[in-house]
Amino acid sequence: MSIKVNKLYKQYNAIEAIKGISFNVPSDQIVGFLGPNGAGKSTLMKILTTFLAPTRGEAYINGFDILKEAKQVQQSVGYLPEHNPLYLDQYAKEYLWFNAQIYNIGKKRINEVIELTGLQNELKKKIGALSKGYRQRVGLACALLHDPKVLLLDEPTTGLDPNQLEEIRSLIKNLGKNKTVLLSTHVMQEVEAMCDRVLVINQGKLVADKLIEISFEIQLLVSFTTPVEKELLKRILGISEIHLISDKQFVLSFIRKEGAAEQVFDFAVANQLKITQLEEQQLNIEDLFKSVTQ
Numbered sequence: 001m002s003i004k005v006n007k008l009y010k011q012y013n014a015i016e017a018i019k020g021i022s023f024n025v026p027s028d029q030i031v032g033f034l035g036p037n038g039a040g041k042s043t044l045m046k047i048l049t050t051f052l053a054p055t056r057g058e059a060y061i062n063g064f065d066i067l068k069e070a071k072q073v074q075q076s077v078g079y080l081p082e083h084n085p086l087y088l089d090q091y092a093k094e095y096l097w098f099n100a101q102i103y104n105i106g107k108k109r110i111n112e113v114i115e116l117t118g119l120q121n122e123l124k125k126k127i128g129a130l131s132k133g134y135r136q137r138v139g140l141a142c143a144l145l146h147d148p149k150v151l152l153l154d155e156p157t158t159g160l161d162p163n164q165l166e167e168i169r170s171l172i173k174n175l176g177k178n179k180t181v182l183l184s185t186h187v188m189q190e191v192e193a194m195c196d197r198v199l200v201i202n203q204g205k206l207v208a209d210k211l212i213e214i215s216f217e218i219q220l221l222v223s224f225t226t227p228v229e230k231e232l233l234k235r236i237l238g239i240s241e242i243h244l245i246s247d248k249q250f251v252l253s254f255i256r257k258e259g260a261a262e263q264v265f266d267f268a269v270a271n272q273l274k275i276t277q278l279e280e281q282q283l284n285i286e287d288l289f290k291s292v293t294q
Contacts, residue, residue: 001060002027002150002180003048008057010043010204017043018054019204025197027149030176032191032212033184034285035201036293041184042082044201045154048182049079062149075103078143082154082184084135088128092119092138095127096145103146113141117171133164140171151175154184169193188285198285200292207292212285218260223249223277224268236267243291251281 003025010018017040025031035041046052048059050070058065064072087095096110114120117137122130127138136156143151157168173194175181183195191198192212200208227247234242238260241253254260261278268275 001025002029002062003182004058004060005044005048006058008044008047008059009055010040010047010052011055017204018047020057021201021204021206023199023206023209025180025182027180028176028178029197030173030181030183030195032195032198033182033201034186034188034191034198034289037186039201039293040204041201042154045079045081045152045182045184048073048152049077050074075146076149078146078148078151078179080136080139080143080151080153080156082158084139086127086135086138089126091123091126092130092134092141093123095138096141099142100145105145109145109147113144116144117141118167131164132159133161133167136160136164136168137171140168140175144175149179151179151181152184153181155186156183157185157187157190188289191285198288200289202293208288210288218254218256219281220252220254220260220264221249221277221279221281222252222264222275225274225276228271228273232271233267237263239263249277 001024006022008018008021033041047054050066050073061073062076064076066073100110117140119137119141122134127135157165160168195212197211199206230242230244233250238254238256239252240255243251
């Protein structure tokens with residue numbers, strides 16, 4: 001596993017920002033990390049970079065313990081924080097050279113990341129004269145200098161115009177072909193456009209963990225004439241989730257559309273139930289986010 005988090009907690013005095021979060025991320029996967037403002041996303045990112053220490057729990061990056069093997073973790077991670085810390089009076093190549101010396105990296109690698117992030121035509125400008133999109137590219141280039149296996153990106157597309165968004169999305173998707181990317185954001189479209197999987201955090205707790213292809217499940221809104229036990233509904237073939245609206249009305253989620261309605265009808269017949277309503281709905285990332293954070 002590239003990232004392994006096990007029962008992680010972070011407490012600031014009386015405030016518990018992270019409450020027992022656990023998840024694993026395999027290699028070469030782009031994972032969207034969603035949550036409302038103040039949910040704990042940036043805190044978790046800082047813990048995974050070793051900038052903050054957890055109150056208790058465990059986390060590993062490429063098998064390295066964030067507490068006991070902090071240096072190895074730092075060598076394995078490329079981090080782009082929400083507020084990209086750049087020296088605006090430096091040129092992009094000058095800034096990258098300054099950071100490359102920390103890792104004892106030569107000019108060849110600097111030129112490689114410049115080409116990788118598309119900065120070739122902006123090298124004669126100081127960073128302060130670059131657009132927000134190109135400043136983000138400089139930050140990404142800096143995060144890539146030591147060729148890390150894991151990228152942690154905290155709100156990398158905030159404040160970008162539509163053209164810049166498309167460019168950064170494409171860049172991150174390309175990076176995800178041979179790196180593990182954990183992408184913190186509150187923009188649903190970013191997750192849908194770039195990610196293989198979504199994690200949702202709310203009030204310091206992990207409340208959803210789904211593959212993107214499964215997040216677009218088929219949902220059936222079903223009403224019965226009489227109350228039905230939720231446990232009984234679990235017998236329906238192919239069902240993945242049950243949302244209770246009332247004791248007679250439910251939203252039933254299925255991974256596959258084919259045969260879902262037929263399975264509900266068969267269930268009703270077998271249990272001598274009458275259906276008064278059956279409507280198909282489509283669950284998207286925004287619906288998932290609202291359902292687990294409201």
